[in-house]
Amino acid sequence: MGAGHHHRLYLPGDSVVHRLPPQCKLLAVLAFAVVVVATPRERFWAFAGYAVLLLAVAVVARVPPGYVARRMAIELPFVVFAFLIPIIGMGERTTVLGLSLSVPGLWAAWNILAKATLGVIASVLLAATTEPRVILIGAQRLRLPSLLVQIAMFMLRYLDVIVDEMRRMRVARESRGFAARDFRQIPVIARSAGALFIRSYERGERVHLAMLSRGYSGQMPIIQDISASARQWSAALALPAVALAVLGLAL
Amino acid sequence: MTSVHSLEVKQLAYAYPDGTQALFGVDLSIARGERVALLGPNGAGKTTLVMHLNGILTAGHGSVAVAGTPVRKDTLKEIRQRVGLVFQDPDDQLFMPTVRDDVAFGPANAGLRGEELDRVVKDALDRVGMLEAADRPPHHLSFGQRRRVAVATVLAMAPEILVLDEPSSNLDPAARRELAEILRSLEVTVLMVTHDLPYALELCERSLILSGGVIAADGPTRELLADTELLAAHRLELPYGFAIPAV
């Protein structure tokens, strides 16, 4: 589940976007999200402009559209919610195709859908062009407290351990004739879920001990360092800058 | 029935999802009741081969058959009841909260209940000398103790074919001998992966050498182990101080 998950997040490649230092990309995406969210909802053209911008990034980075579309499934629950807003919303109402809809509700639905979608696409593009570990190194360079970065690093690392333990346990169960067919097997799964926690915890603990015995003292050694040149910064920040320009035009 | 091999592997090739190909066309067949050792250097593909024998990995090419039944999705249940697999890493094998539960898991899946289940579990644990640990969590045992429990979980299922991936590693010398006695006392087909050549000689009449993903030699253990050149070509050698005993 998870690890497979986070390995598939990253699409290896060698585009300009891939090569940008992570801290530049992180800040660019963040600034872009800020501009998007700050855009008044009635400026339709601005949103269209943002979408074109993201499309351009995707093309340059060679991230296939199908991939982005699949990753956007994360947004589904809110899409459903957005469609509900006009129906259950309050305020002045209008009739569309025989349905009585709330006008402020329609506006709100559009606002949430547009902004959330653009935010999701931007994040997806970031994750697709940057290895998770590298994103964290970038975050550290942006002075995210190092304890948080480390927790996140260990989290990614242990996600592998947990998923690995889950896989081992599943293989072991199945090779002894177990098949999870219906709810009657739930107790078995539940009991092994309890064991899973302790197993992963203890394996994590042992791995930690291994790190300690090789001189770990609370800081990951920086085996490769990433610094960004002014050119790389300006390349990355072009995204929010152009977005800002688009916003200016739309206003 | 005599013509049906216990295990029959034909032209088996397999590559891991990351692209590493481990098997390049393995052929072997083992008759009912035979005890065969599978030897070979680290990374030869022994574990990969063994994982195909009860369908944990699915052949990329070629076929695997157990007692005449091909290993396929729809036959998996039957295959897994016939083939008992002791993993190289005991942590891969043990997953329940207590040793007793773990050993009981297989037989319980096969339908055993109550007293009979108890008897089977006790018996299996007794054989590997781990009866007192029955109520401890498996992951709190020493490595060698875990390996013993792993063997017990498979013995409890009374499989027709026993496949063991380096069963003697991490066992203390007495446990190593006791395991040999257990294996000799069972009237089942045995395929044992091992780096312990004297152990192979002691237990198995016949040996296979797997090297670089293909079978490089197949013959009586005594003859293979006497062929120093063959051994050396596959990173095998008899340990210091060991001499093949006269029959």
Add this chain to the structure above:
Amino acid sequence: MTSVHSLEVKQLAYAYPDGTQALFGVDLSIARGERVALLGPNGAGKTTLVMHLNGILTAGHGSVAVAGTPVRKDTLKEIRQRVGLVFQDPDDQLFMPTVRDDVAFGPANAGLRGEELDRVVKDALDRVGMLEAADRPPHHLSFGQRRRVAVATVLAMAPEILVLDEPSSNLDPAARRELAEILRSLEVTVLMVTHDLPYALELCERSLILSGGVIAADGPTRELLADTELLAAHRLELPYGFAIPAV
């Protein structure tokens, strides 16, 4: 300096958090440059003892000193630079995304960078014959390959004292011999836990038997292994076909 022991353990007792007591007062001392084997049955407490030697576990009672420095919270950093520990389970040892990063972890923590770091990493991997695997993820290697990388991670740190927990298990016979050669070529103190008595005899002048959480015997390996009764009392025995070679 001659009077300072490399390792000195006094009255060491330890219980695991779940209440299982594993060590009941262990005393031992090892001189600088000695190679000592630690033998004993499964569950004797060997791994538990070894984990105290670089402060992974903290003595419940008694004391541990390395080259005269007591193992304490404030000395841990120094101790861990002196003592290199190869775990019994390689999965516990390897944690970085690639083999290269994993081997580099220790030296990088010690401050090595750039070319020198590269050279150390390459050298260590080459010694265990795993140089071609440098860019693969450790958890995608075969068990024996992982054990070799585990050994490399420790060699790369060039410790003064090398503690190995069953280093030869799961190694192919050639790798087992190569490891012996590496250990012999290093001028460091070695404590090696093993169930492979011929290997102990080959490598270590002196042996200790740990049984039931206390040291049961301590003497020249050759003499201990000749004492069949002593061995039998602690589930040890020489393997079939092995004879202690004349000097």
Add this chain to the structure above:
Amino acid sequence: MHVPDGFFNAVTSISAGAVAAAGVAVCLRGARRELDDRTAPMAGLVAAFIFAVQMLNFPVAAGTSGHLLGGALAAILVGPYTGVLCMAVVLLVQAVFFADGGLTALGVNISIMGIVTVLVGWGIFRLVTRVTRSRGGITAAAFLAALVSVPASALVFSVLFAIGGTAPIDPMAVAAAMGGVHVLIGVGEGAITAVTVGSVLAVRPDLVYGARGLARPLILRGAEGESTTVGVPEPVVATRRLKPFLLGGVGVTLVLAGLVSFFASSSPDGLEAVAENKGFLGQASDHHFGAWALADYGEVGGIPVGVAGIIGVGLVLLIAGAVAYAARGRNKIKV
């Protein structure tokens, strides 16, 4: 429940961001004392576990399903400060790597799903375990703590929604719907938390932060087989951390309430102060919370942005300073 971009108005997002940053800053100090050098690995492991189980959806009622939030579980296993950090990291990773939850809504998400669940969960856990410290008692406490933490979180969400939601829906309806579903989800959360804590307690009681300090004496065996018993050195048990934590919690809640309601009346729409934003952003990155704060202050949309930001940052510093001061004082007395 991961809130996406554009769901709350700017002021709410900024205020929640300030609260989240303050909470995390306080916890960064506190966590080091909870687990020493094990902090990062253990917190990482718990975060990974929570992340993994969050992906297991369980059906709740007709058509809706819920998943574990995990705040109470984290607090009980690694302590409240580290618990908040775990949750913050989980949410951060979800937002940045999985696009689950908007970047500009990170503050809201951390406040609601991290700080509130941990605070409520830990508070209830401590209250119950004060009465009983048996193994059963601890398991029951874990159940209750997790059960209550979920609707509490939903409640705070509803309040925030009433104040700063961008959708014109009757707040009472939201509260009712959220509350109903989340009581049910809470039962699931309680069950999973109790089973996990129970099974950890059975074999590794030392791992449960909320239940530390029970070790038996050791036995020594001599050469002749005679045995003597020796005491175990007292483990350094961390207890009575409740007060500073609760104080911090109360403070954080006050800020949340204060800030949000203070600005709730001013209209949040329209962009009129780009320059101001820029100034603010520059200021924030010099600030020692670094990019973290930046992420939280991300949603910049209203006139009062500069003001809100400055007040927010000021309050954050005040709280962080006060709590740090209180904590330091305690440390001195102890060591």
